[in-house]
Amino acid sequence: MTYSTKQLADLAGVTPRTLRYYDKIGLLKTQRDPDNQYRVYTQDEVDRLQTIRFLQLFEMPLAQVKVLLDGPAENLTVALKQQRKRITAKRDQLSLLLTTLDQTLEKGVDTMTDDEKFAAFKDQSIKANEQQYGEEIRQQYGDDIVEASNKKFRDMSQAQVAQLTALQQEILDALKPLVGTTDFNTRRQNASSNCTSNFYK
Known part of the structure; x- marks a missing residue:
């Protein structure tokens, strides 16, 4: 036709x-x-x-x-898989948002515990980390250690999370003057390795 x-x-x-x-x-x-x-x-x-x-x-x-x-048909397949990954991440993000919203509507902000108020944000951080580094860290440290570390992060107080975030930013700020140099790449790798090793112990 x-x-x-x-x-x-x-x-x-x-x-x-x-x-x-x-x-x-x-x-x-x-x-x-x-x-x-x-x-x-x-x-x-x-x-x-x-x-x-x-x-x-x-x-x-x-x-x-x-x-x-x-182009080759496999290029389209790769692109569609990437889109699926992006959509899945967005779906998970919306799911976490809905969970927090439902809890807020059910209990009210005043009656929610501090952990409940920020649980969704912690889960979102874990999912983002999994998407970016999950395969690498699971190969290096194993599923059991990674899952235990994720639980450790979920159990952190907001003060501890804030301290961890501040430490990460402090490291990034210290490395900024070295961007583009050989020393930067070396120090970045060492800092990343040290932070990751300490967290997954």
């Missing part, structure tokens, strides 16, 4: 002008009817447009969409 520009625009929920623009930039090239030279869209173009529309849901720039669709 083939579609005219208007037919496909109506089907996909876009304007004919959008389809013509996609054709112009090479994102969605079309066939031409030999009798009248009107644009004709085959099933291949329909499938490609569906993928374009799908990728746009992730707010992906058209230039990036074109690179993915014109």
Whole structure:
């Protein structure tokens, strides 16, 4: 089955002008009817447009969409996996927010314990750390030690969390003057190693 520009625009929920623009930039090239030279869209173009529309849901720039669709199929698979990871992280963040909101509505801020008020923020920090460093630290220290350390962080008082955050910032501030130097890379690695080793003991 083939579609005219208007037919496909109506089907996909876009304007004919959008389809013509996609054709112009090479994102969605079309066939031409030999009798009248009107644009004709085959099933291949329909499938490609569906993928374009799908990728746009992730707010992906058209230039990036074109690179993915014109490149090897595995590149698109990798990009979709990355988007899934990002969406999962956002979902978890919203889930934590809903948990805190429900507790606040149920108990009221005045009756919530200090731990309950900040539990969601601690969990969010742990999840962010897992996403960025989880695979590395679990390989180096093992699941049991990492889980024990996460529990240790959850059990920290807000004062202890504040002290830990201040220490991290102090280290970063001390390293700033050395950015771009060999000494910076060496000290950053040593500081990171020392902090990580101490926390996961």
